[in-house]
Amino acid sequence: MTAITSTAYSRDLGDELRRLREKHSGLTGAAFAEQLGWDPSKVSNIEKGKARASEIDLVQYFMMCGRDTDQFETFRARYRHAFDTYVALVPDNLRTLAMAEAQAERITCYDVLSVPGLIQTPEYARALLSGGRGTPEQIERGYRSRMERQAIMKRPYRPECVFYVHELALRLQVGDERVMEEQYLRMLFHTHVLRVVPMSAGPAAIRMSARMLFRFEKLVPVAYSETDLARVFAHDGAAIADSREFFKWLDSIALDEGQSRDVLTSCISGLRKDLHEPQAELA
Template sequence: MPGKVKYLGGVGDRGLGMELRHYREKAGMSCARVGEVLGWSANTISRLERGLRPETTAEEVSAILAAVGVTGPDRDRIMRMAKGYREQGWWEGNKTHLTDQARTYLKFEARATRIIDVEPLLVPGLLQTADYCRALMAAFGVEVREIEGRVARRLGRQAIVTRPDPPELVFVVSELMLRQPVGGAGVMARQVHRIVEDAERPHVAVRVVPAAVAAHPGLHGAFTMLQFADEPAVVFVEGRMSGMFPENPDEIAAYTLSAERLIDLTLGQQESLQLLHAIAEDLERAR
C-alpha cells in the first residue's frame, strides 16, 4: 500500500504562516512561548507558520494574533487572509492598492532563492525603466492619476535586484518584444540599455528567444516561478485584471517543464548580451 503523501503546504497557508511568524518575531516571542500562552505545542505553532497545518481555523488564527498583540487594521487584514484564501482560490486583484494576496506574493518574492520570470510580450517588471512602465500603463488604459503610484511601486520592487545576498534571477524574453518601440524608439533604447546593465550582474541572467524561433512554450503566456531552498516552488500567472497562484502539483510541474524547455531554446547568456547590444544600437539609430 502506498504511503501517505507528505503535505508540503499550499500557497495560501504558507502566506498566512509568514504573516503570523512576522508578528510573533516582532513581539519578541518564541514558538514555545506562544504555545505556552495558548496551551499548544511549539511544534503546532511552527508547522502553522510553515504552512504545514491546513486544518488551522480562523478562530485559532485569532487566538494567535491575540497572544502576540496584533490588533486593529493588521488583525483585520490577517483575519481576511485566514478566512478568504480558500473561497478566493488565491486570486489577486490588480487594483491601485495592494491586496492581501499581493502583499504575500511580495513576501514570497523577497524570500525566494531563485526567480524565473518568463515574459514573451513585455519587459519583466523587475527590469523596467520608469518611462517604459509609464508607456505601458498609458497603453493599458490606467487612469492618469494612478500611473505615478503604480510606477513607484513597481520601481520599489526592483530593490531585490541590487540588495545584498540577492536571489538568482533568470529573465526569459523574446527578441520580437525587445524590438517593439514601446513609448518610442528613445524610450525603448534606454530600456534595452537598462536590461544590459542588469544582465551584467553576476546573479542575473537575461536569456533571449531569437526571432528565428517562431514556436515555443512561451506562447502560452507569461508566468513567474519562485523557488526556495527548502520548500516547494510557487508559480504566479498574471492576467489582465487578476493574478493566480496554481496549487495543483501537476500544474506546477508543467510550468517547471515549460521554463526548462524555453530556456533551452534561448541564446546563451553571452549571445543574449550581444543581441541586446545590437538591438539597442538599432533603436538608437531609429530615434
C-alpha cells in the same frame, strides 16, 4: 491546527498574522502563545504558513489582537484558500508575489510582450503601467511596488535568475526612444542572466502566457502565471513538472548570451540611428 505543505499564499497570510500580532498585541510569539495557552511552536508554524489554523484558532488569535468580527470574517474568507494547490488572486495583490521572489533561491521567468518587472528601468515601468486602464493611484501603487521588488536583485546573496524575453517585447516601444534606450542598456548589463527568444522561433512561444518558476531551499517550488484578470500560484506537482519542461524547451530555442547581446545592441543602434536622422519635411 493541521500540519500541511506550505504554499506561497499560506506564507503570505501567515506573515499577515505575524504583523497583526506585533502591531496590535505588542507581544513576542512566545508571550502571545502563553496568553492563548498554546505551545510556542503553534504560533510559529501558523505565522510561517507551515500549518493550517482551525477556525477556533483564528478566532482566538484575532480576539487576542483586539480585532472585531468583521475583520476576522474578511481574513477567514481569504484564509480558506491558503493551502489550495492552485490559488488565483486579484491583479493588484502583489504581496504574495513579492514574498515568493524574496524567499526564492532561483527564479526563472518568461515574458512575451514586456521586459520582466525585476529588470525594468523606472522610466520603462512607469510608462508601461501608465499605458493601462488603472487610476493614477493604482498606477503609482503598482510602480512603487515594482521598484521595491527589485531590491532583491541588489542583495549580496540574491536569487539565481534567468530571464527569457521574447523579441516582441524588445520591439514593442514603451515610452519614447530615450526610455527604450535606457531599458536596452539595463538589459545589456544583465545579459549574463537574460536570453532572447527570437521571432524566428515561430508562433508557439508567442502563444504562451507570462510565467515564472520559483525554487526554494527548503520549500516546495511554485509555478506562477498572470493575466490582466488574475495572478495564479500553482503548487501541484503536474504544474511544476510542466513549467520545468516549458523552460527546458525555451532554453533549446532561445539565443545564447552572446547572440542575445547582439540583438540588444542592434536595437540600440536602430534607435540611435532614428534619433539622429533628419525628419522628412511635409510637402
